[in-house]
Amino acid sequence: MLNLLFVVFLSPLLGFIVLSLGRGRISQNLATVIGVGSIGVSALVTLGAGIQLLSHMPADGAYTQVLWQWMEVGSFTPRFALRLDGLSLTMCGVITGVGFLIHLFASWYMRGDEGFTRFFSYMNLFVASMLFLVLGDNLLFLYFGWEGVGLCSYLLIGFWYQDPANGSAARKAFIVTRIGDTFMAIGLFLLFRELGTLDISQAMATAPGHFEVGGNTVTAIAFLLLGGAVGKSAQLPLQTWLPDAMAGPTPVSALIHAATMVTAGVYLIARTRVLFELAPLALHWVGIIGAVTLLIAGFTALVQTDIKRILAYSTMSQIGYMFLALGAGAWQAAIFHLMTHAFFKALLFLSAGAVILACHHEQDIFKMGGLRKKLPLPFWSFIVGGGALCAVPYLTAGFYSKDEILWQAYAGGHLNLFLAGLFGAFLTSIYTFRLIFTVFFGKEHSAANSGHGLAYTLPLIVLLALSTFIGGQIHLPLALVLPAGPGEGGGADETKIALLSGSVAVIGIALAALLFLGERKFVKWLKNSTLGAPLAAFFGAAFGFDWLYDKLFVQPFLWLVRVNKSDYLDRAIMAGAGSLQSLNGVLTKTQTGRIRWYAASVALGAVLVIAVAVLS
């Protein structure tokens, strides 16, 4: 199966080509077969290749398949080659496995939409690009996928193109991440200048000999790569695009903006781990960025009213945990959380999609309510998925990964990261169950009709199962790729930490129940109090980053564009032509045709010439 590795990306790519050529000519059923089937094939091949890789693990822990030499310019020789190791296998499993379930669900969700075929063609292209990103064996190929997923994200956020707001959200997502990508590109230039290669394994092998630990250059490279990572993964300071990205259809949010693309930054840092270990300062900042982002996102999620935006901020916050884990040196825990997060967040988004469709495209949680009877499957999905998000101890997948992160941070002596993570867990419980209690309990606000069919139930049930402790038992084959964390093998305090983080989650849920079940008197009072109201507004505006960036970057740019709209350099040059023209006008006037004027000027000229000759 390993030699069929290229099929993993070829199948969705062919799906994209067939669907985009057949636009308007193929039925929705055929488009479903092609669009969903191509991801299914890809998932099966990943499974086969994975089994073969794990049963006959090569000595260096990776299988490489060279497709062709991309280009050869002097010493710059990137190639198209796929590299499958434990890390990329994990990523491929998530992308094709979860991706398949989301595609299947989307065939229910998008049915009847005018752009059904177009939707699946973009989705297939996305999966292909995402697979490039994780399978590429050199950083240029990775960058290829990196930009490709950005474009697909743009296309899918703006999928319902007739509403200009969607277009603007899509552009924002693309441009903000492009800013990060540009930092990353500069990082690649610098890396190439230093090491003379962009091949990942080669660069990682030579870097320790070339750079000294903490050196300026390697620190700069690590920070530049981090710039790319924070853009794609919606971390501070480039996080502002993710909430707006919810303008896309909900399966898109599940696939791109929860399960796969937004975790690409985590993947990038894990992939270039050696560089970050050589630059402790950059790695330290990875952890801090994660911690701060998870807190900011947590506070913001507390006061949002749009069901998808709450989930978007929770995604931001969970990726914050992954960054925190990377910063604490808990590499494997970060990837483990990446996987469990993909399960439960995909589950949450898909069931949110089910709720939204059931409520006729209503997204405000306060216009919903009491839906647990009418929508049993989404309700249980939310209970399990939300429980996993809060890391309810021992029952949910999220607990196993989040607890691992917190334990590693504690064991590694990163007490501030540990405390931030713990407090973030508390916030997570509150906002998650605020959402669940508001939507599924209380008075019934709106009529809702449940979805049905295999495409609807199967993805939810499978993801639901994976979000329980079952998902937490999956053992990832990362040992050959990423080192063990500082707290590997357990320690005296491990159980204590587990109990502590578990109880924080439970206390948070209990508090949410107190606050949001029933009359909510306290919350209402708090919202109208002198201190609470401005704070809620501040949280609601996501700490004012959008406002700040608008003032700092967007407005000056637009001003510059407006001011120079008529191209002043052109005006300046044409002014030269204009002055010649007026000179021409003046000189024309001297051609009067009167002889005495001519005679007079000849005489005057002669006098002047003689005067100059005599006097000088």
Next chain:
Amino acid sequence: MILIWLFMVPFIGGLLCWQIERFGVTLPRWVALTTMFIVLVLSLYLWHTGDYSQTLLGSHGNGHWVEQFSVPWIPQLGISFSFGLDGLSLLMVVLTGLLGLMAVACSWKEIARNVGFFHLNLMWNLGGVIGVFLATDLFLYFFFWEMMLVPMFFLIALWGHNIPGGTSRVFAATKFFIFTQASGLVMLVSILSLVFVHYRATGTLTFAYDALLHTPMSAATEYWLMLGFFVAFAVKLPVVPVHSWLPDAHSQAPTAGSVDLAGVLLKTAAYSLLRFAVPLFPHASVSFAPVAMWLGVIGIIYGALLAFSQNDVKRMVAYTSISHMGFVLVGIYAGTEQALQGVVIQMLAHGISAGALFILCGEIQERLHTRDLREMGGLWANFSYLPPIALFFAAASLGLPGLGNFVGEFLILLGSYKAAPVVTIFATSGLILAAVYSLMLVQRAFLGKPKNNEKLSDLNAREVVTVVTLMLLLLGLGLYPQPVLDLSRASMAAVQEIYQSGSEPLAAASTTTTMGSP
């Protein structure tokens, strides 16, 4: 001999187009199409049969051309009718043949008046361009440089558009003519001075490129002569601040003229910088490089900012060309192997993508009778093929990996970083600005609420074949640029060698300082 045919075919074809119109209006189109097809086939034949792997020029002595042809023209003045071909010029000729085909195809419906004379001008312009790419005698080169100017003037002035409330086509044509002509005269002065400097040093009067290559002269003379060449090429490329003829010319030109202008004519400037300005004046070029690279950066940013603010879609694409050619300027003067090879790819990719965008602009205009972005919007609902195709080329323009423009820009930046990190970082910001204006173009033209729900007539077979060919070529350049890189490697290695030896102290200067400028 085949070199002669490369530019004679368009000249003869042009005359035929002109005369054959009396037998039918579509005949000139077919003749022009055949003409450009012959040029393309001839150039591909040369590609197939030649060996382009040998280094030309060399730092010492004269290199050899893969193909050459030379007969005396005015022997008393050392002027000869001589042509030479290497990998770089061949690539440019192939591009000219290809875009020439496209230019004829895209004006099939658009041009209804004086069809024969139109194609005469188009063919002669393209012939002049091919002459520029092949000439190895500076007098002959200047002859072709002027040669491509006049037909272009007529193309804009006679078949252009008059925008209501905008400038007239005659104004645009005149502006184009004066900018190019004035700067061309500066170059002529430089050419003549170079020839005289060479005459004083060696006693032979010659305009031959190979002979003039290693003319000994003082550093100051070299610098001034280099500037004379640079000004002419800067106007043509165009470099900010002498760029403003381009948006006017583009917005007034017929589609074929725009394709020709953006796709091919601008490339003559980049080609000439690589072929003449840098090799003839190596030391001056090296010391001038920082200035030129900053000019390139200014062009990237200035062009991108102005592109964002345009309402006329053709003016907008014109400003994006200025931005993209800024990368070319940065790459040429960075002088590393990656940067120079990137320049070659960028020239081809930009020729194809900008050409395609102008073709699409023309197609939109034919259907909507406007090019004003404020009157568009929601066109995605009105067409089924045009918007996704335009999206493809907009993605190319913002440098999406997998398409040729990415390879070009990435190589330029990667190579330039070694030579000038700060310049490169500023140039890289162009990637963000390109995303901003490209996506804005897509938004304003194709997304949003459609103005009306009627289905407009979609692309016909001719139009689909034209743009799909260009799409495939762009994909080919993006995914497997190696054949092109192999073809230009030797030529670019020679230029790179100049940068390496040019940064060494001026060896010849000490013997020639007494000569001064003529």
